Amino acid sequence: MNAISRELRHSSFRFSAVPLGVIAGIVGISNAYPVVATWGDTATVLVMAAAFTGPFWAGFGAWESLRDHRRELTSSERTAARSVLQIKGPQYGAALIWTAISTLIAFAIVTIRAAAIGLYDLPSILALSVPLVANLFSVTLGYVAGQLIHRWLAVVVAVIIVTAIYSIDLFPVQPSWVQALSPYHRVLLPEGTAFNPATFIGQLSFALGLTGILLSIALIVRAPEALRSLTATVASGALIFFGCTMVIGQQGQGFLFTTTPRMMTLTATNPQLTLHILPSYAPVADQLHASWMRVASLFEKSDLRFDSLTQDLNPTYGENPRGKPYRLDLNPNSDDIAGDSIDAMFRDVERCATGPVSASEGTWAAGPIVFQLWVRGDRLPRGIRLDPETSAAVDRLRQLTLPDAQLWVADHTEQIRSCQWRETDFP
Amino acid sequence: MEQVVVAREVSVRYGRSHSPQVKRVTTHIDRGVTALVGKNGAGKSTLIKAMVGLVRPEEGELTVLGVDVSQRRLEPTHYTRIGYLPQDFGYVASFTTREFVEYGAWLKCVPARSIKSAVEAALDVVGLTAAARTKMRKLSGGMRRRAGIAQALVHDPELLILDEPTTGLDPEQRVRFRELIRDLATERAVLLSSHLIEDVRALANHILILDEGQLRFDGTVDELERRGSEFRSGDSPLERGYLAVLADA
Numbered sequence: 001m002n003a004i005s006r007e008l009r010h011s012s013f014r015f016s017a018v019p020l021g022v023i024a025g026i027v028g029i030s031n032a033y034p035v036v037a038t039w040g041d042t043a044t045v046l047v048m049a050a051a052f053t054g055p056f057w058a059g060f061g062a063w064e065s066l067r068d069h070r071r072e073l074t075s076s077e078r079t080a081a082r083s084v085l086q087i088k089g090p091q092y093g094a095a096l097i098w099t100a101i102s103t104l105i106a107f108a109i110v111t112i113r114a115a116a117i118g119l120y121d122l123p124s125i126l127a128l129s130v131p132l133v134a135n136l137f138s139v140t141l142g143y144v145a146g147q148l149i150h151r152w153l154a155v156v157v158a159v160i161i162v163t164a165i166y167s168i169d170l171f172p173v174q175p176s177w178v179q180a181l182s183p184y185h186r187v188l189l190p191e192g193t194a195f196n197p198a199t200f201i202g203q204l205s206f207a208l209g210l211t212g213i214l215l216s217i218a219l220i221v222r223a224p225e226a227l228r229s230l231t232a233t234v235a236s237g238a239l240i241f242f243g244c245t246m247v248i249g250q251q252g253q254g255f256l257f258t259t260t261p262r263m264m265t266l267t268a269t270n271p272q273l274t275l276h277i278l279p280s281y282a283p284v285a286d287q288l289h290a291s292w293m294r295v296a297s298l299f300e301k302s303d304l305r306f307d308s309l310t311q312d313l314n315p316t317y318g319e320n321p322r323g324k325p326y327r328l329d330l331n332p333n334s335d336d337i338a339g340d341s342i343d344a345m346f347r348d349v350e351r352c353a354t355g356p357v358s359a360s361e362g363t364w365a366a367g368p369i370v371f372q373l374w375v376r377g378d379r380l381p382r383g384i385r386l387d388p389e390t391s392a393a394v395d396r397l398r399q400l401t402l403p404d405a406q407l408w409v410a411d412h413t414e415q416i417r418s419c420q421w422r423e424t425d426f427p
Numbered sequence: 428m429e430q431v432v433v434a435r436e437v438s439v440r441y442g443r444s445h446s447p448q449v450k451r452v453t454t455h456i457d458r459g460v461t462a463l464v465g466k467n468g469a470g471k472s473t474l475i476k477a478m479v480g481l482v483r484p485e486e487g488e489l490t491v492l493g494v495d496v497s498q499r500r501l502e503p504t505h506y507t508r509i510g511y512l513p514q515d516f517g518y519v520a521s522f523t524t525r526e527f528v529e530y531g532a533w534l535k536c537v538p539a540r541s542i543k544s545a546v547e548a549a550l551d552v553v554g555l556t557a558a559a560r561t562k563m564r565k566l567s568g569g570m571r572r573r574a575g576i577a578q579a580l581v582h583d584p585e586l587l588i589l590d591e592p593t594t595g596l597d598p599e600q601r602v603r604f605r606e607l608i609r610d611l612a613t614e615r616a617v618l619l620s621s622h623l624i625e626d627v628r629a630l631a632n633h634i635l636i637l638d639e640g641q642l643r644f645d646g647t648v649d650e651l652e653r654r655g656s657e658f659r660s661g662d663s664p665l666e667r668g669y670l671a672v673l674a675d676a
Contacts, residue, residue, distance in 0.1 A: 003533065010521050072517025076578075079479050080534035081506040087534070 003086075007094035012067070014098060016060050021102035024049035024131075025109025034335040037114035038280045040189030041332070043127035049106055050131035051166045051184035054138040057099060058158035061142025064095050069150055084223035092143055099139045103132045120279040126200035127187070133207045134183040138162050144214040147222055180247050180255065183207035191278060191332070192313030193256040200255065202246025205239045212236025263311065271296045276310040281330055284337045288330075291338040295325065295345070295375055297402060302410040304349060304417075317347045323417055324349055335382075342376050349416060366390045367421020374398060396427045431586050431616040432456035432478060437487035439470075439477045447485055448473040450640040456586075460612045462631035463620040464669065470640040471620040472514055475590050478618070479511045492586060507535050510584035512575045514591045514620075518563045524574050525550065525559040531578030549577040552607060568595035573604075580611060587611060589619040593626055605629045628665045636672050644672045 008014070028045040068074045077087050107128070111119075142158035149157060166184045173179045180203060189195065216232040219225075264282065266275040266289045273296045275289060292309065299305045304324040312327040329344035330337055346368075370390055373380065374397040380386075386394065400408060408427065415421050432455060439449040448470040463471045476482040478491050480501045489496050492508050518527050528546045537545050550556045553573040558566060566574060572595055580587055589608075593601050608617055608630050621627055627634060627648075634651050636644035644651060648665060655667030658674070 006526065006530070006533075010519050010526075067519070068517075071519055072513075072515055073519070074517075075479075075481060075511070075513040076516065076531065076534060078481055079506050079509065079511050081503045081536040081582075082534055083503055 003090035004093055004097075007090045008097060011091065011094040011098055012064050013060060013095045016056070017098040017102040018105060020053050020056055020060075021105025022109065024053045024102070024106035027052045028106060028110040029113055032110065032114065033332040035117065035337060036280050036283055036332050037117040037119050038189070038332070039114075039119060039121050039123040040127070040195065042110055042114050042119075043124060043130065043195075044186050044188055046103075046107060046110055046128065046131040047134065047184065047186040049110075050103070050134040050138075051169065051186065054134060054162045054166055054184060055159045057135055057138035058142035058145075058162040059155050061095060061139040062146040062154040062158040063142075064091065065143040065146025066150070066152070066154060067091065069146075083225070085219065085225070085228070088147070088222070092140075095139055095143060096136055099135050100132060103135050106131070118280075118283045120282060124195045124197070124200070126197050126204065127195045129204055130183070130200065130207075133204055133211075137183045137207050137211050140211045140214050144218045147218045177247050177251055181206045181243065183210070187255040189256065190314070191280075191311075191330075192259060192261060194259045196250060196253050196255050196257050198246055199250040199253065202243045202248075202250065204243070205246060206243025209236045209239030209241075209243055212239060261313075268293055271300045271305075272307045274308045275328065276308075277328060277330065278311060278313075280332070281311075281337065287338045288328075288341065291342060291377060292328075294377060295342060298375065298405055298409050299325070301406040302413050304409070304413060315344070336379060339376055339379050339381060343372065343381065345375075346372055364421050364423040364425075366393070367415070367423070367425065368419050370394050370397070370426060371416065371421065393423075393426050400427065430455045430457055431492060432618070433488070433490045434474075435488040437474075437477065437489045438485045439473050439482055440485045441473045441476065441482050446640075448640050449477065449484075449637070451487065452637075452640075452642045453487075454635055454642060454645050456616055456618055457633065458612070458616045459633065460608060460617045460619065460631045461633040461635065462627040463618060463635045463637065464622065464624070464627055465620075465637035466622065466673075469637040471637055472590055473640075474637065475511075475588055475618070475620060479509060479588060480505075504536075507582060508585045510535075510579035510582065510587040512572075512579040512589045512592055514594070516575045516578075518571075518574075520562070520564045522563045523560050524555055524563060524566065524570075524577075527563050527574055528577045528581050532581045535582035535584075537582050545581050545583070546577075549581040552580065552610075553577045554603065569597055569600045572596060573600070576604075576607070585615050587615055587617045589617065591621060592619055593621060593623055601626065624663065624666045624669055628663065636669065638673055638676050641676070643676050 027049040031045045031048050033041050068077050080087060141161060145154040145158040165182055168179055168182045169185050179185055180199065185203065187195070212232060213236040216229060216236055219232055220229045261278055263276040264279045266277065266285055268289065271293065273293055275292060277285065277288065281288065296306060306325050309325060309328045311330055315327065315329040325345045325348060327348070328341055331340050334340040366389070370393045373394050412425055415425055434452050434454050437449060437452045438447040440447040452474065463474065465471050473482065477484050477489055478496065480496045484497045492505070494501065494505050522530065525546060528549055529542060532542045532545050547556070550559055553576050555570060555573055555577060558570060563571060563574065572592060576589065576592060579589065593604055596604055605626065608619065611617055631648060634644060634646060634648060635642060651668035651672070652664040653668070655661065655664055655669070655671040658667040658671040661667035661670045
């Protein structure tokens with residue numbers, strides 16, 4: 001009888017692996033970009049899911065570790081002809097295998113959904129390894145707590161420790177590299193950046209070293225074969241040292257490189273419009289193009305006309321907007337990327353970008369929002385409710401024919417740029 | 428005759444008790460069936476735990492199969508020679524009877540190629556072949572105890588120690604159990620603790636009576652019966668002997 005196969009069949013992890021994998025997958029999906037998908041975001045949300053399930057894994061690890069205590073197996077195991085390591089090793093190994101299977105389930109759920117949307121960049125194996133190592137660390141911490149404490153308290157202690165480690169990621173901790181060493185540290189991947197493998201190697205080495213140190217402690221206490229304990233401690237210490245060195249050495253760079261990614265181009269005529277966007281936005285390319293073609297048509301006869309927009313990967317907005325649309329600000333977290341990118345345009349063409357408009361003498365406070373909603377198209381932003389007067393003004397603009405609308409925009413360029421509208425400006 | 432267990436002035440303290448549960452016991456156990464008899468709390472299980480190395484004696488010398496078990500760490504191979512059924516033995520609930528016995532064989536380092544035949548033989552001995560695929564949690568109390576015995580003897584130990592093995596067995600099962608122990612004792616030493624005198628009468632050729640941690644009697648069944656010849660309480664000569672020993676204590 002193979003010990004690992006026996007333990008796989010009887011480990012309590014066989015009950016928790018699939019549900020926790022599915023829960024982690026759901027947590028991952030609910031935190032992922034709504035309408036686009038990237039490998040970077042996939043890795044990030046899987047780490048978030050691992051942090052969410054970490055306390056559960058630690059608790060289950062401690063629970064499984066207490067099996068001899070729960071099942072009154074202590075006498076049989078202590079009078080066995082096998083060492084503690086030989087008895088506990090397969091049990092722990094089976095727990096790790098089930099945890100890895102669970103992580104793969106979460107990975108599959110998040111990745112299949114992302115692939116269905118469209119994954120255009122390349123995966124980073126190192127970044128995708130973090131959730132697996134984080135989960136294995138959580139289980140090991142629980143298992144070792146069970147072996148050392150040997151009471152139900154171990155479950156509580158394991159959950160608290162994992163939660164405490166995770167909380168390092170929630171608060172600013174100095175020096176900042178301490179945060180980077182946490183196995184639950186999630187790294188957001190802004191557009192125009194790429195994962196820095198060296199820092200991930202450091203983070204993973206440190207997490208594996210921590211796991212090894214935990215096992216060494218258990219080995220020393222429960223099965224103090226001197227050579228094995230010494231070897232495990234030295235190897236784990238070396239990994240921890242290597243991990244720290246890598247992470248600290250990469251402080252200037254951190255987890256991210258700045259890159260110049262390849263853009264995809266969308267072109268159309270009548271009106272002439274070229275859009276340059278990241279390939280990851282391909283799932284919403286048609287919608288983006290249609291929305292901006294409409295804006296380009298409306299602005300075609302005015303000084304605000306434009307024929308090319310490029311996605312700005314790091315948009316900043318100052319007090320001196322250029323006066324007309326010239327760039328695309330795409331928010332991958334939005335569920336209406338096209339609509340939100342048009343909203344962002346107003347920060348470039350209007351002087352009202354920096355704050356709410358006050359109703360100065362003769363101006364109509366609702367004017368900017370009426371114009372913005374009209375330009376945005378038929379889809380209102382989520383959660384917006386219009387009073388009847390504003391709604392009626394938007395409807396009257398929508399009823400204009402294209403030539404009339406183009407003329408109206410051309411006649412009101414100054415109002416658009418100044419963000420000062422009178423009620424009489426609107427049809 | 429080879430002495431399988433030798434105890435000289437052995438005292439054992441277990442848990443947080445202020446005084447030892449076993450006090451200065453001197454005896455020996457040979458091949459055949461030895462019964463360890465006494466009231467609940469007399470120290471039987473504590474003495475057994477010391478013999479299997481779960482508790483270290485506080486004083487005295489305790490040698491089991493030639494190994495001094497009072498040393499800090501026993502060689503794991505020592506346990507290949509001992510079969511032990513604790514009073515409250517546990518099991519993984521999802522184990523089948525076969526898996527439970529297989530696990531015992533694995534713990535005792537039975538070679539992989541021999542495990543199957545050893546398990547089948549052990550299940551056959553305790554009459555559980557038909558229940559081999561039944562989950563442990565679904566077995567009756569008596570069947571579960573027989574499975575425990577199968578696990579204790581699956582590796583063919585030289586010394587078999589059974590702590591209250593007949594607890595939970597019905598009369599028919601107890602009769603079968605006695606036959607089983609008789610067979611096993613022809614080739615090995617069997618130490619069984621019990622507070623059931625009729626089991627002892629049917630099985631043991633050597634009786635140890637513990638009372639409040641002290642060894643009150645160490646002799647044969649006939650010797651114990653003679654001790655009770657003038658004692659009035661008790662339904663059988665052996666019972667009278669047992670009660671006489673306790674009364675003299």
